[in-house]
Amino acid sequence: MNIQQLRYVHEVAKRNCNISEAAAALYTSQPGVSKQIRLLEEELGVDIFIRHGKRLIGITDPGQQVLAIAARALSELANLKQVGDEFSNEMTGSLSIATTHTQARYALPQAVHAFMQRYPGVRLELHQGNPTQICEWVIAGKSDIAIATEAIDQYPEKLVVLPCYQWNHCVVAPLRHPILKERVLTLEAIARYPLVTYDSSFAGRNKVNQAFAVRNLKPNVVLTAIDADIIKTYVALGLGIGLMASMAFDPERDKGLRRLDAAHLFASSTTRIGIRKDAWLRGYAYVFIELFAPHLTRKAIEATLSGGGEDPGL
16 A cells, blocks of 8 residues: 555545546556556455446445545645645745635735735735635645635534634615615615625625515615626616625725615624644744734634634634
8 A cells, every 4th residue: 555546546536536537637647547546455455436347437335434534644644745844944835825806805915915025935826716616625625725704614524714804795886876865774775776796605695685584675686796896897887786895895996986884784794714624734824814814823723723722703
């Protein structure tokens, strides 16, 4: 048994039992992958994969257990590499952040700027996607940290989740829109106009739906988007009023629009950080997190990762 064999079975399982795709991803030959899988199965005395002729069509029950152990072993090997990198040169490396467009555009710039000044030798990567994609990238080891509002707390077995900050929604409208004359903004007033807001999987949209449902109102949603910039673009074109994260409105840049606070209408949303439970973070990763959320110190994060810390609430 060797590490190469564990990598092969892990990659084949990840590629839905497609040996050709796994071989290409591993830069090796298909016969070589097949041979090493067979050798590992013979040594273990069990079949890892279900076969139909020469094709792999599934994973056996013992194979599921083998693959789980292989995944943990490969993860720990990656952690060993991280430890070596940390103590050989703590000022170089890479840090991958998976997040949504709104977080990358409006919440992260200050932390990113401060981090890059402090660690010019570290390559910082921002990968944008929807909340589910973000979590899956971190779970798969493609990114180090997930930052999002929705979905991130739905993986308790695989991710440690830490609260960063709370935010609420605002309504944006063109300068002469009649909703701007409302003395007190209400859900009933919002429901009277075409609405442009977030896609159902983004940015506190479930809180919005719940608020309208409680009042037996159905908002007239004419367009949904994955980020606030698109919402503002179509509001400016007169498609409707916008409902979006307050942090995404900039009076200097959004001069053709006006903002109405809607914090009294919707429950606040919490943006969270997700870290894979078996991850070993470089020292500069803790620095980045604290730059973004100052209450999340290295001590608090390490205690939470080890399962012995108190909830670092907001």
